[in-house]
Amino acid sequence: MSRGNSTSSSLTPTDDALIAAIRDGDERALAHLYRLHWPMVSHFVLQNSGSEDDAQDVYQEGVMVFYEKVRDGSLELSCQIKTYLYAVCRRLWLKRLTSKSRFGVRLLDDEEHGPYLNTGAEEDLLAAEEQDRRFTTMSEALNHLGEPCRSLLEGFYLLDKSMQDLTAEFGYTNADNAKNQKYKCLVRLKKLFFTHYKEEPI
Known part of the structure; x- marks a missing residue:
């Protein structure tokens, strides 16, 4: 093997x-x-x-x-x-x-x-199908997340922007406030993801 x-x-x-x-x-x-x-x-x-x-x-x-x-x-x-x-x-x-x-x-x-x-x-093949389903569900969850959470998470995780850059871009008073908002957005995203993921037929 x-x-x-x-x-x-x-x-x-x-x-x-x-x-x-x-x-x-x-x-x-x-x-x-x-x-x-x-x-x-x-x-x-x-x-x-x-x-x-x-x-x-x-x-x-x-x-x-x-x-x-x-x-x-x-x-x-x-x-x-x-x-x-x-x-x-x-x-x-x-x-x-x-x-x-x-x-x-x-x-x-x-x-x-x-x-x-x-x-x-x-x-x-089943593992690949499962991975595709997870990616699709995550994309749908991001679409339902709304702004500014969607752009904030995409900026940090997909576009590799620093917290300093995001602080300036979104008008937060400091990087700590931006981090707190990112955390809240992540919590919302996880809830949306698992809600949609459980609802999808196997």
Whole structure:
């Protein structure tokens, strides 16, 4: 099993090289990976009621899941990259088909790239979806926060402005007053975040 810099014996030398290059920020390696396994995912989506555009959307999302796991050092592999990507993209396409149909969906799998189960891809994809949901909820909470809290928090946390700069920008008498206001805004933001987060369907 591979985590961070360790490598599973099930990986090919090409897989090892691709993971190392992507981890080092080599964009050519990512482009090569994209071209390498695109036909596999395209064939799968097309034979399961999808279009070329559907296949591209699913594949791009699947590659990004893989890329982010490699870059943050949390990737675990007990299979080859192509099997992992197949599992991720299969899950993504199944989710789309299920959302469009009132009936059960049965996918036709490519025997060459199965089995798709027990690759760790399912857990990684669910984690990525959960992270996206948190970011979306936080963005919505910021939108509901109102001014000046929204601009104050964005200025400090996103734009990396100092408390002195924010004190002058928002007209506070001193930096301590600005800090107190920032704290109150954070409390409000957390309440909004958890209220919206709990209300969202799982």
